[in-house]
Amino acid sequence: MHVRIEGHTLPGRTAAPRDAHRCYPGVHVAVQLRKDPWEPVPADAESAEWSFDVTTRPGDDGGVDVGGPYVHGRKGDRFLYLTWGAVDDKGGFEMFRRAKLHFADVGPDLLRQAATDPDATLVARLGLTDGRGDPLCARVRPPVVTWSVSR
Numbered sequence: 001m002h003v004r005i006e007g008h009t010l011p012g013r014t015a016a017p018r019d020a021h022r023c024y025p026g027v028h029v030a031v032q033l034r035k036d037p038w039e040p041v042p043a044d045a046e047s048a049e050w051s052f053d054v055t056t057r058p059g060d061d062g063g064v065d066v067g068g069p070y071v072h073g074r075k076g077d078r079f080l081y082l083t084w085g086a087v088d089d090k091g092g093f094e095m096f097r098r099a100k101l102h103f104a105d106v107g108p109d110l111l112r113q114a115a116t117d118p119d120a121t122l123v124a125r126l127g128l129t130d131g132r133g134d135p136l137c138a139r140v141r142p143p144v145v146t147w148s149v150s151r
Contacts, residue, residue, distance in 0.1 A: 001056045001066070001114050002121040004150070005031065005080070005101070007041075007048040009127035015043070015084070017097065017134045024086040024096055027135065029128060032081035034069050037093045040085070043135065048128065056115040063108045064115045071103075078103045082128070084135040097137040101126075106147045114149045121150045 007029065016023040030037030031050045041048035052070055059065040059076075066078050073079045079102040085093040101124055103111060114122035126145040130136045136144075 001054050002051065003054055003070075003080070004049065004051045004121050004123045005082070006123060006125045007082070007128040008046075008125075009129050010041075010043045010045055010048065011129040011133060011135050013042060013044040015096075015135050017137075018132065020096060024094075026087040027084060028087045028093065029082055029084050029135065030093070031070060032072070032083045032098065037083050037085060037095070038070075040087060040093065043084070043128075051121075064111045066103055066115075072100075073102075076104075079139075080124075082136070084137070097135055099128075099136045100139045101145060102139060102141070105141050105145070110147060110149055117149070117151070119151050123148045123150050 013027050015027045027043040028040035030040040054066045054068045057065050071078050079100045082099040083095050084097045085095040114120045124145050128136050
């Protein structure tokens with residue numbers, strides 16, 4: 001199944017989240033591929049977009065289970081990570097927070113449609129700045145993220 005994440009309203013290249021007790025320069029956001037950031041985007045960009053494939057198989061409950069190197073979590077609780085990090089002059093990425101996009105929030109019919117139509121793409125759209133102006137983190141649920149299928 002093809003997945004596309006479309007992010008807008010990024011927080012800027014410097015972040016000092018209240019819970020971090022420090023300021024991070026060179027902030028980027030990326031999809032987490034296994035344990036690593038994949039395709040980092042500067043956090044002062046106008047938008048961010050990532051496209052990739054995940055595997056699908058029938059779930060135990062008659063729904064769809066997803067897997068692959070971009071997918072995290074246990075069966076029945078699968079999700080994607082958006083990881084925030086400070087990128088240094090050498091390209092090193094120091095992760096300081098993450099956001100989770102859960103497949104359970106997609107809805108079974110929409111997920112089934114995206115998984116069974118080879119021309120479909122499951123699309124997540126979300127703003128990447130929280131209500132305090134910090135990088136969005138924790139579990140991101142609708143209506144903060146909207147899920148749809150594009151052809």
